[in-house]
Structure formats: structure tokens, C-alpha cells
Amino acid sequence: MLRSLLLALCTVSGFAQQLPNASLLEQPPRPERALPCPAVDSWSTPAEKSCYRTTPRYAETMAYVRRIAQAAPHQVRIERFGVTGEGRALVAVVVSRDGVFSPAALHRGKRPVVFIQNSIHAGEMDGKDASLALLRDILITRKQARLLERAVLVIVPIYNPDGHEHFGPFNRINQNGPEQMGWRTNATGQNLNRDYLKADAPETRGFLREWQRWLPDFFVDDHVTDGADYQYDVTFSIETDGPVSGWVRQTLEPELFQRVTASGHVIAPYLEFAGLTPDTGITAAAATPRFSTGFARQQNRPGMLVEMHMLKDYRTRVTGNYELLRALLEVVNRDATKLVEANQRADRETVARGRAHNQKLALRYEATGESEPFALKAYRWKVEHSEISGDGWVQYSHEPVTISVPRQTTLRATVEAKIPAAYIVPAQWTEVIARLELHGVRLKRLTKPWTGEVESYRCATPQWQVQPFEGHHLADWHDTEQTPACIPGRERMSFPAGSVVVPMAQRAARIAMQWLEPQGPDSALRWGFFDSIFEQKEYGEGYVLERLARNMQEADPKLKAEFAQRVASDAKFAASPDERLNWFLRRSPWWDRRIGLYPVGKLDSLRGLPLPKPPARKEADQDPDYDPEIPDRAGDDFGGGTYIFSVLHLPCLSTFTGKSWGAGSAGPRCAVLRHAAPMPRGS
Ligand SMILES: [Zn+2]
Numbered sequence: 001m002l003r004s005l006l007l008a009l010c011t012v013s014g015f016a017q018q019l020p021n022a023s024l025l026e027q028p029p030r031p032e033r034a035l036p037c038p039a040v041d042s043w044s045t046p047a048e049k050s051c052y053r054t055t056p057r058y059a060e061t062m063a064y065v066r067r068i069a070q071a072a073p074h075q076v077r078i079e080r081f082g083v084t085g086e087g088r089a090l091v092a093v094v095v096s097r098d099g100v101f102s103p104a105a106l107h108r109g110k111r112p113v114v115f116i117q118n119s120i121h122a123g124e125m126d127g128k129d130a131s132l133a134l135l136r137d138i139l140i141t142r143k144q145a146r147l148l149e150r151a152v153l154v155i156v157p158i159y160n161p162d163g164h165e166h167f168g169p170f171n172r173i174n175q176n177g178p179e180q181m182g183w184r185t186n187a188t189g190q191n192l193n194r195d196y197l198k199a200d201a202p203e204t205r206g207f208l209r210e211w212q213r214w215l216p217d218f219f220v221d222d223h224v225t226d227g228a229d230y231q232y233d234v235t236f237s238i239e240t241d242g243p244v245s246g247w248v249r250q251t252l253e254p255e256l257f258q259r260v261t262a263s264g265h266v267i268a269p270y271l272e273f274a275g276l277t278p279d280t281g282i283t284a285a286a287a288t289p290r291f292s293t294g295f296a297r298q299q300n301r302p303g304m305l306v307e308m309h310m311l312k313d314y315r316t317r318v319t320g321n322y323e324l325l326r327a328l329l330e331v332v333n334r335d336a337t338k339l340v341e342a343n344q345r346a347d348r349e350t351v352a353r354g355r356a357h358n359q360k361l362a363l364r365y366e367a368t369g370e371s372e373p374f375a376l377k378a379y380r381w382k383v384e385h386s387e388i389s390g391d392g393w394v395q396y397s398h399e400p401v402t403i404s405v406p407r408q409t410t411l412r413a414t415v416e417a418k419i420p421a422a423y424i425v426p427a428q429w430t431e432v433i434a435r436l437e438l439h440g441v442r443l444k445r446l447t448k449p450w451t452g453e454v455e456s457y458r459c460a461t462p463q464w465q466v467q468p469f470e471g472h473h474l475a476d477w478h479d480t481e482q483t484p485a486c487i488p489g490r491e492r493m494s495f496p497a498g499s500v501v502v503p504m505a506q507r508a509a510r511i512a513m514q515w516l517e518p519q520g521p522d523s524a525l526r527w528g529f530f531d532s533i534f535e536q537k538e539y540g541e542g543y544v545l546e547r548l549a550r551n552m553q554e555a556d557p558k559l560k561a562e563f564a565q566r567v568a569s570d571a572k573f574a575a576s577p578d579e580r581l582n583w584f585l586r587r588s589p590w591w592d593r594r595i596g597l598y599p600v601g602k603l604d605s606l607r608g609l610p611l612p613k614p615p616a617r618k619e620a621d622q623d624p625d626y627d628p629e630i631p632d633r634a635g636d637d638f639g640g641g642t643y644i645f646s647v648l649h650l651p652c653l654s655t656f657t658g659k660s661w662g663a664g665s666a667g668p669r670c671a672v673l674r675h676a677a678p679m680p681r682g683s
Contacts, residue, residue, distance in 0.1 A: 019176065024173065043136050046060055046061075046064065052129075055125050068135050068136065068139055072140070075097065076094070078092070080092075081210040082210075084203060086165075090161065090203060094154050095152065096152045097152075110340040111150050112216075112218060112332050112340050113151075115220065117220065117221050119182065119222075120160050121163070122158065124222070124223045125181060125182060126224055129321075130318050133318070134155075147326065148333075156210075163185055164183075165182065166187075171183050176311050178314045193291055196291060199438045219304065221293060223305065223307050224309075224310050229381075231377035233320045235269065235271055235307045236256070236269070236270055236306045236307065238303065242342075242346040243346050244302055244343060252335075263327075267324070270307050271376075277381060278403070282407040284407075284409065286365040287305070289514045289522050295511075298510040298511050299508065299511060300347050301346075355505040359418075364415040366411065367411055372406070373404045374404065379397055379401065380397045381394055383395075415520075417519070420455065422503045422603045423602055424609075426496065426599050427446075427496050427499045432529050432530075435515060436502060439508060441508045442503065442508070443502055445501070445612070446496070446501065447611065449497050450609055452608070453493075455603075457486035457488050458486065458596055460477060460485055460596065462475035474528065475526050475527075475528060477519075501609060530598070533599060534595065535595070545584060548585065549581060549584040552588065563584075
């Protein structure tokens with residue numbers, strides 16, 4: 001069997017057929033593979049040298065980057081911004097035309113910082129090889145030297161080095177090359193592209209430091225798709241709102257389409273289909289802050305998701321990714337001032353909204369159902385019934401066809417929260433506070449204990465997901481207007497000294513709100529950081545509660561009637577002795593009123609709080625001219641609480657599904673096996 005398989009692999013020509021999944025992906029091979037190999041010289045990238053058969057390992061990638069830095073020492077700085085769990089350095093290559101590497105000086109000069117992140121899903125490394133070629137063409141051959149005219153680049157070649165070095169030919173079954181590649185998650189199985197807000201992973205913590213240091217003007221996250229087949233090799237979406245969105249939608253996006261098309265690649269907005277086949281239409285959604293681009297949006301910066309199409313050969317994908325980055329940088333250099341000023345204005349508007357604290361922030365969105373026709377460059381397909389899956393088997397041909405499909409265009413906010421003057425987080429919730437600190441959110445600490453009236457929420461007990469997701473069991477409610485998950489209300493609450501006050505008049509206010517509003521899609525409560533508030537910690541013995549109930553009924557005939565009515569009308573309640581007795585405990589002074597009470601308060605004002613005297617004004621970026629804490633007097637209107645924006649951007653939902661471990665599978669829970677695994681230093 002093995003021999004005949006090997007024979008079959010060897011008789012077809014072209015490298016692509018050597019891939020172990022070649023026969024799974026498509027037959028016969030696509031015409032784009034016929035391209036000749038690029039001419040090779042001493043500055044060819046490792047991928048170019050192999051004619052895109054291979055992608056370089058971590059060490060080889062770093063060696064290439066070091067060689068570039070040695071050849072252009074004045075223009076390149078290599079920064080180490082963290083260490084992975086297995087001990088590999090997280091490296092950013094910073095590139096500046098004139099050797100100015102001070103974020104403050106660059107902000108002052110209105111020079112946009114473009115942050116290009118690669119290999120977060122380390123099997124999707126197209127952006128890494130595109131970035132190496134781009135660095136070479138900017139700094140060595142200087143064919144693209146103009147891309148540094150105004151912009152400064154912070155390029156992370158491999159954001160997930162541990163995943164990258166989990167190298168092998170069987171890591172991406174849907175992907176057409178290279179021969180071997182890295183793995184989706186980091187070494188502890190964390191999908192880093194779900195970790196931007198909860199910040200569990202060392203990679204994320206390093207990233208957040210680097211983000212705050214540079215506060216980039218434009219963020220790019222390079223990926224490769226999963227999902228349907230179609231003609232496009234380059235797809236992308238840009239998450240944005242606020243002042244910069246006009247430039248993104250009206251200028252940048254049309255120019256990206258035009259410039260990438262002119263380079264010979266086929267480009268589309270990122271495509272997520274409603275159903276099994278493309279004719280079901282293209283959906284719209286907003287990336288929540290667990291995703292890189294959703295995080296960037298909450299940071300008031302445009303975040304671009306790049307998704308190269310998995311079924312295109314590696315050369316087409318790397319060069320397509322290169323052309324998209326080149327086009328982006330051309331427009332960013334030309335419109336540098338416009339971009340930087342729009343971002344600064346977005347920061348000032350966020351500060352002003354915090355200062356006014358009379359608006360709402362949208363936490364969750366859904367598609368409105370509005371759509372427009374989209375001319376989709378598809379491949380003809382057929383659907384056959386499969387006796388294996390019992391479902392439809394979609395088979396794509398290579399016959400191009402353009403079809404019109406509905407494309408959802410708008411989103412509306414489904415959950416909103418009122419922006420307070422500040423949040424106050426009790427000192428004992430140390431892990432929640434630690435995340436705010438990792439995000440560089442400006443905090444003040446109470447110098448003395450304080451008791452006062454705040455707004456908070458009483459939350460119904462959520463359902464926790466049975467299957468773990470990113471190492472957590474997410475809390476969820478099936479809330480409706482009739483039974484909302486969390487009801488806001490005034491509460492008198494006590495906060496010990498050291499409790500943290502989070503003023504909303506700061507540029508990172510939206511990140512803090514997403515973390516602290518319990519119904520936010522990626523809130524601390526949702527990720528399980530507040531699970532213990534739903535636990536009953538003291539119980540009454542039945543024979544004690546029996547007396548309590550009898551005494552209470554005797555003292556209050558109305559209560560007695562209410563109880564009888566509940567027993568008569570609720571069979572589940574009537575059948576539970578514990579619930580029946582607890583019904584009285586809940587109405588007694590022995591009941592713990594803190595169960596379900598969200599311990600974080602929302603404040604209308606900081607007046608009266610025991611806070612340290614404010615230090616002399618000094619901004620984190622030490623830039624006297626760039627003060628994002630000063631509101632823009634010209635106009636701070638964000639358009640009220642319901643912010644509807646047009647969608648030319650769809651988040652990476654195809655990769656959202658993660659890896660299912662087969663709930664309810666009949667196999668043994670844990671099998672003992674022997675397995676040789678290399679252990680990193682420091683294990
Ligand atoms: Zn990805």
C-alpha cells in the first residue's frame with residue numbers, strides 16, 4: 001500500500017504533488033503552478049531560493065533578519081519584546097529611513113508606525129516570507145525604498161515561535177504548501193488570536209508591551225484562510241470605526257483593490273459564507289477584542305486581517321501577500337499625515353467621551369440583514385450526496401464563473417453599556433487588575449478604604465460552557481429583554497485601600513470597558529475571572545431552615561401565600577426540597593446578598609474618593625506635543641450609542657471554530673502511551 005502510494009506521488013510532475021495532502025486538495029493541478037522559479041542571488045530569501053517549496057525555520061529566519069540589520073545598521077533595529085514559554089525570543093524588526101527609532105519623535109513628526117505581525121497561526125506563514133522579501137527590497141536592493149519615506153515599520157516575522165517550531169508536513173490539511181510548516185497554537189495550546197484581551201500567554205504579554213511602546217498607526221495581522229474555494233488569492237478586512245474609517249473605506253480599500261489587481265493578483269474582501277456553498281451569501285460580523293484586529297479597533301487604530309487563500313500555491317500566496325503590504329505602505333506613506341491625525345483625533349474623542357460620560361459603548365454587534373449584491377469570482381461547484389458524511393459533498397471545479405451573491409453590509413449594536421466616569425475594582429480581584437495593567441490602562445489606587453454608592457449589576461447565574469475554550473469555560477446567558485443577564489442598579493459597596501479606579505477619560509478606555517462590562521463578549525466575567533461570585537458559600541441545614549420557614553410564614557401571611565402559589569405553579573420548584581427551603585433563606589438576613597452582585601462599581605464622579613494627589617502631567621510616550629488625554633474641542637461626537645458602520649470587513653470566523661475534541665466520544669478519557677517528545681531548556 002505504502003509502495004503504491006509512493007509510486008503514485010512520484011509519477012506526477014511538479015512539486016505540489018509531493019505534498020502529502022495534494023490528492024486531497026484538488027485534481028488536476030492549477031495553472032498558476034506553471035510559473036518559473038525566481039532568479040536566485042545572494043539576497044534571495046530562503047523561500048525564493050527553494051522556489052517556494054519551503055519556508056525557513058525560526059533560526060534561519062532570524063539569521064536572515066540579522067544579516068539585513070548588519071547590512072543596513074543605520075536603518076534597522078532588532079527589538080526583543082518577550083520570551084515564549086519554550087524560551088524563544090519574540091523579535092520585532094524596526095525599520096526607519098533615517099534611523100529615528102523614538103516613538104515620541106515619530107509621533108511628533110506625524111510619521112505613521114505600521115505594525116506587521118506574521119505567523120500568529122504559525123502554519124500560516126505567508127506574511128513572514130513576504131516580509132523578508134519586503135525588508136530586502138526596501139533596505140538592500142532599495143527597489144521599494146520609498147515605502148520608508150514617511151512610514152516606520154515594526155515587523156514581527158514570527159509572533160508564535162513555539163508553534164512555528166512545531167514543524168511538520170501534517171499541520172495544515174487544507175493548505176497547499178509549503179512542504180512543512182508550523183502549528184496553529186503556542187506551546188501550551190493557546191490560540192494567540194483569541195488572547196488579545198484576556199492576555200494569558202507570554203506572547204500576548206510581550207505583544208502588549210510592544211504595542212504600548214509603539215502605539216502603531218496601522219496594524220496588520222497576516223493569515224491564510226480555511227473555508228471555500230474561489231478565484232481570489234488575496235483577501236483582507238479592516239476593522240475600524242471613528243475618525244479614520246472614512247479614509248479606510250473611501251480611500252485605502254479601493255486603492256488596495258486597484259493596486260493589487262494591477263500586480264496580477266486577484267483580490268477580494270475577506271469572504272465568510274453563510275452556508276456550505278458560496279451562493280448562500282457573504283456574512284458580516286465584527287471582530288470582538290479577543291482577536292488581533294478587534295483589539296486594534298478598541299485601541300482606536302485600524303486593524304487589517306490578511307487572509308491568503310489556502311488552495312493557491314505558496315509562491316502565489318507569498319507574492320500576493322507582498323503586493324498587498326506594498327500597496328498598503330504606498331497609500332500610508334502618501335496619506336501619512338491624514339492617518340496619524342485621524343488616529344490622534346480618535347484618541348481625543350475617546351478621552352472626551354470618558355470625560356462627558358453621557359454616552360454608551362457598543363459591546364456586541366449582529367448583522368442587520370441588509371445586503372447588497374456582490375459579484376463573486378467563484379469556481380463552478382457541484383454538491384453530491386455523500387454516503388460517508390450523510391451530508392452534501394461540495395466539489396469545486398477549476399472553471400471560473402462570476403456569480404452574484406448577497407453580501408451583508410451593516411451591523412447593529414445588540415448590547416451596549418453606559419460609559420461611566422470611572423470603574424472601581426476591589427483590590428482583591430488581583431487577576432482582573434493585572435490584565436488592566438498589562439494593557440497599560442491608567443489606574444489610580446485608593447489610599448484608604450472607601451464605602452459609597454456606585455452603579456453595579458446583579459447578574460443571573462450564567463451557564464458555563466462544558467467544553468473548555470482556550471483553557472477557560474466561558475460563561476454565557478441566554479438573555480432576552482424579559483430576562484436580562486445583568487440588571488444595572490445602585491448599590492452601596494465597600495472598597496478596601498488599594499482598590500483600583502479606572503478613569504474613562506483616557507485613550508485606552510474602550511479596552512478597559514470591554515474587560516470590565518460583564519456582558520462584553522470578552523469580559524473578565526465571561527472568561528471566568530469572576531466565577532466565584534455565583535457560588536453560595538454558606539448553607540442552612542434542612543432542620544434549621546424548616547424552623548426558619550415556619551417562623552417566617554407565621555409572621556407574614558402574605559409571604560406564606562406567595563410560597564404556596566410558587567409551589568402550585570412551578571412543578572420543578574415544588575419537586576426540590578432544597579429549593580423550597582432556600583426560598584425562605586433567600587428572604588432572610590442570613591442570605592449572602594453578594595451572590596450574583598458584580599463586585600466592580602461604576603462611578604459618576606471621582607469626587608470624594610481617597611486618591612493620591614495627581615502627579616505633574618506626564619504622558620507615557622513622553623511626547624509633549626502628543627497628548628491624547630486632551631479632548632478635541634472641535635467635535636467629540638461619536639454619533640451616540642448605536643454606532644452602525646458599513647462593513648467591508650469580516651473577521652476570521654472560519655478559524656473561530658477551533659479544534660473540537662469530540663464531545664461524548666465513546667473512547668477512553670485518557671489513554672496511557674509512550675511518546676518521545678523534546679523538552680525545552682528550563683522545563
Ligand atoms: Zn489564521
